[in-house]
Amino acid sequence: MTNRRSFLQTTAAAAFGSAAFSSQVTQAESSAPPNGLVHPGDVVLFQGDSITDTGRSRDKAAEPNNQAALGNGYAFMAAANLLTNTPDLKVFNRGISGHKVFQLADRWQADCLDLQPNVLSILIGVNDIWHKRNGKYDGTVEVYERDYNTLLERTVKAMPQVKLVICEPFVLRCGAIDDSWFPEFDGYRAAAKRVAEKAKAVFVPFHSMFEAAVKLASPEHWAKDGVHPSPYGAALMAHAWTQAVR
Amino acid sequence: MTNRRSFLQTTAAAAFGSAAFSSQVTQAESSAPPNGLVHPGDVVLFQGDSITDTGRSRDKAAEPNNQAALGNGYAFMAAANLLTNTPDLKVFNRGISGHKVFQLADRWQADCLDLQPNVLSILIGVNDIWHKRNGKYDGTVEVYERDYNTLLERTVKAMPQVKLVICEPFVLRCGAIDDSWFPEFDGYRAAAKRVAEKAKAVFVPFHSMFEAAVKLASPEHWAKDGVHPSPYGAALMAHAWTQAVR
Numbered sequence: 104m105t106n107r108r109s110f111l112q113t114t115a116a117a118a119f120g121s122a123a124f125s126s127q128v129t130q131a132e133s134s135a136p137p138n139g140l141v142h143p144g145d146v147v148l149f150q151g152d153s154i155t156d157t158g159r160s161r162d163k164a165a166e167p168n169n170q171a172a173l174g175n176g177y178a179f180m181a182a183a184n185l186l187t188n189t190p191d192l193k194v195f196n197r198g199i200s201g202h203k204v205f206q207l208a209d210r211w212q213a214d215c216l217d218l219q220p221n222v223l224s225i226l227i228g229v230n231d232i233w234h235k236r237n238g239k240y241d242g243t244v245e246v247y248e249r250d251y252n253t254l255l256e257r258t259v260k261a262m263p264q265v266k267l268v269i270c271e272p273f274v275l276r277c278g279a280i281d282d283s284w285f286p287e288f289d290g291y292r293a294a295a296k297r298v299a300e301k302a303k304a305v306f307v308p309f310h311s312m313f314e315a316a317v318k319l320a321s322p323e324h325w326a327k328d329g330v331h332p333s334p335y336g337a338a339l340m341a342h343a344w345t346q347a348v349r
Numbered sequence: 350m351t352n353r354r355s356f357l358q359t360t361a362a363a364a365f366g367s368a369a370f371s372s373q374v375t376q377a378e379s380s381a382p383p384n385g386l387v388h389p390g391d392v393v394l395f396q397g398d399s400i401t402d403t404g405r406s407r408d409k410a411a412e413p414n415n416q417a418a419l420g421n422g423y424a425f426m427a428a429a430n431l432l433t434n435t436p437d438l439k440v441f442n443r444g445i446s447g448h449k450v451f452q453l454a455d456r457w458q459a460d461c462l463d464l465q466p467n468v469l470s471i472l473i474g475v476n477d478i479w480h481k482r483n484g485k486y487d488g489t490v491e492v493y494e495r496d497y498n499t500l501l502e503r504t505v506k507a508m509p510q511v512k513l514v515i516c517e518p519f520v521l522r523c524g525a526i527d528d529s530w531f532p533e534f535d536g537y538r539a540a541a542k543r544v545a546e547k548a549k550a551v552f553v554p555f556h557s558m559f560e561a562a563v564k565l566a567s568p569e570h571w572a573k574d575g576v577h578p579s580p581y582g583a584a585l586m587a588h589a590w591t592q593a594v595r
Contacts, residue, residue, distance in 0.1 A: 170566035180581065184588045187561040315433040320416035335426065338584030342430045345588060 139349040140266050140305060141222055143191040148220035149178035150207060151227050151270075154331060155198025167193035174198070176332065178224075180341030195220075203231045203240065204250040211254065216261050222348070223258065223265050226309070227251070228272030228291045229330055232284070244287075248294040255302045267304035268348060271295055273313050275336075277321070278328030307347045309340055385595040386512050386551060387468055389437040394466035395424035396453060397473050397516075400577060401444025413439035420444070422578065426587030441466075449477045449486065450496040457500065462507050468594065469504065469511050472555070473497070474518030474537050475576055478530070490533075494540040501548045513550035514594060517541055519559050521582075523567070524574030553593045555586055 141147060146167075149155050157176030163169050168186055173179035173196045182194040197214040199206070204227050207214075215223065231247045234240035242250075258265060272291050274280040292310050299306040316325055316339060325336035332340060387393060392413075395401050403422030412418050414432055419425035419442045428440040443460040445452070450473055453460075461469065477493045480486035488496075504511060518537050520526040538556050545552040562571055562585060571582035578586060 168565055170570060180584050180588075183562060183565055183581070183585050186565055187558050187585065187589075190561065190564065312433050315436065316429060318436070319414055319429055319432055324416060334580030334584065335429070338426050338580065338587060339429050339433065341584060342426075342588045342591060343433070346591075 140268070141185060141189060141192065141348055143189055145192050145221035146219060147182070147185065147192055147194045147222045148215060148218055148224065149173075149181075149194075149196045149198060150215060150223065150225045151198040152202045152230050153198070153200035154229070155196060155226055156200045157198070157337075159196050159198070164195070164197070167195055172196060175334075175337075177337040177340035177344060180337055181344045184341055184345040198226075201230055202227065203234065203242065204228075204247055204254060205242070208250065208254050208257075211257065215258065219262065220265060222268065223262075224268035224270065224307075224344070226270035226272070228295055229274065232272075232288060232291050233279075233330075236284075236287075244290045244294055247291060248298060251295070251298045252301060255298065255304075259302065267299075267302050268307060268344070269295060269299035269302065269304040270307045270344070271309045271311070273310035275313055275317065275322035275326045275329045277323045278326070278330065280329030305347050307344050309343065312339060312343050386514070387431060387435060387438065387594055389435055391438050391467035392465060393428070393431065393438055393440045393468045394461060394464055394470070395419075395427070395440075395442045395444060396461060396469065396471045397444040398448045398476050399444070399446035400475070401442060401472055402446045403444070403583075405442050405444070410441070410443070413441055418442060421580075421583075423583040423586035423590060426583055427590045430587055430591040444472075447476055448473065449480065449488065450474075450493055450500060451488070454496065454500050454503075457503065461504065465508065466511060468514065469508075470514035470516065470553075470590070472516035472518070474541055475520065478518075478534060478537050479525075479576075482530075482533075490536045490540055493537060494544060497541070497544045498547060501544065501550075505548065513545075513548050514553060514590070515541060515545035515548065515550040516553045516590070517555045517557070519556035521559055521563065521568035521572045521575045523569045524572070524576065526575030551593050553590050555589065558585060558589050 154176060155178050157174035157178065159174035160171040163172040166172050168182065170179055173182050173194065178196045178198065185192060186194065195218055207227060228247060231242055235242055255267065272295055274284060274288060276282065296306055313325055322329065324333065325339070326332045400422060401424050403420035403424065405420035406417040409415050409418040414428065416425055419428050419440065424442045424444065431438060432440065441464055453473060474493060477488055481488055501513065518541055520530060520534060522528065542552055559571055566581070568575065570579065571585070572578045
């Protein structure tokens with residue numbers, strides 16, 4: 104039995120509470136904590152725009168771990184990945200379609216700080232550039248980065264123990280997205296990464312992931328309009344997110 | 350910087366080739382191999398019935414890593430999880446709807462041994478019980494276990510280095526599935542687990558996973574007919590599968 108195999112079996116067993124590999128679990132426990140960033144009892148909050156919102160129920164928003172409240176996208180799928188492993192979590196979604204960083208800030212007390220998350224995941228940015236491009240917003244990439252840094256400084260000041268997950272904004276070259284979005288869009292990606300590094304957050308590189316994914320299937324397969332993921336795109340995001348926090 | 354954080358960052362960085370956490374990657378490399386069972390250059394084969402088949406293209410079946418050839422289910426989603434991390438793989442799907450263990454055996458030379466997989470994943474069993482229950486098949490759980498053991502002995506004899514992944518058969522209590530399936534179905538689950546243990550395979554406990562998932566959303570949300578997963582069910586399976594082999 105190699106260490107590698109022991110590690111694998113630990114992962115499989117830890118993921119579902121199987122007793123089959125209990126001796127291996129004990130052996131490998133010290134080197135590879137199965138839960139990573141997320142621990143039993145934690146409140147996990149997903150924040151963002153329409154990609155996070157995904158039709159979530161406002162009526163049920165106060166109920167943790169509720170599918171309708173978590174929507175139909177990566178947030179629900181990531182929650183399911185987590186909760187089938189660690190049932191003792193409270194997972195919420197407060198994404199709102201169309202939002203940019205400054206709109207998160209406007210509702211941050213009620214929609215983040217009041218929930219006292221232990222783990223806070225944010226995916227924001229595509230509207231910051233999209234609404235600028237279509238003339239509905241005058242913010243620049245510098246405004247995006249400044250507002251995002253300010254939001255996280257406020258967050259950490261209010262909740263010094265919070266664990267942050269910053270997700271890379273992404274687009275796929277189809278639907279609403281064409282080559283004219285680049286290299287401007289790369290500037291927003293780089294800004295999000297700097298924000299994550301400054302805040303010592305886990306960074307989930309969704310755009311890089313989709314750049315690899317379009318070698319397997321068309322951009323439309325992952326997100327028909329180039330912005331809003333299909334179930335396949337959302338599943339890939341949820342897996343990447345869950346891997347990143349583990 | 351704790352070991353836990355280093356492990357997390359290793360996982361996140363390894364998953365997408367990010368350079369952000371390179372110092373942590375070096376630090377943790379020896380304790381937690383990021384790729385686990387699957388290594389660059391490997392051939393990965395998914396085998397099974399309709400849950401694996403999921404409308405895959407027969408015309409394109411010989412093309413590795415092709416979405417049409419991999420179908421619309423957990424096999425494609427798991428392949429995408431793997432391939433966005435490790436592009437240098439060849440992933441195939443040879444699931445065929447309606448098949449039971451003996452029918453895998455009938456086509457094993459062409460649909461498994463000839464492909465020379467390094468990693469072989471099998472999900473089989475629901476038809477072995479379903480077709481028995483509806484009078485179309487006279488095999489019992491003992492026949493299932495015997496045929497399955499024989500198939501794996503033949504496989505390992507032909508390919509001593511193959512790494513095996515055995516997936517637990519699962520059903521959800523909705524659609525075609527009612528309480529009368531139990532405890533008989535649990536016998537098939539237990540048989541699959543014994544088969545996995547005997548073959549020293551990684552075991553992916555899908556039924557246990559779905560038992561946890563129905564606390565988050567209705568059985569129909571995961572699989573409308575109780576047998577064939579929705580995109581949400583398939584995404585959860587793909588994540589669990591990928592976790593288990595890492």
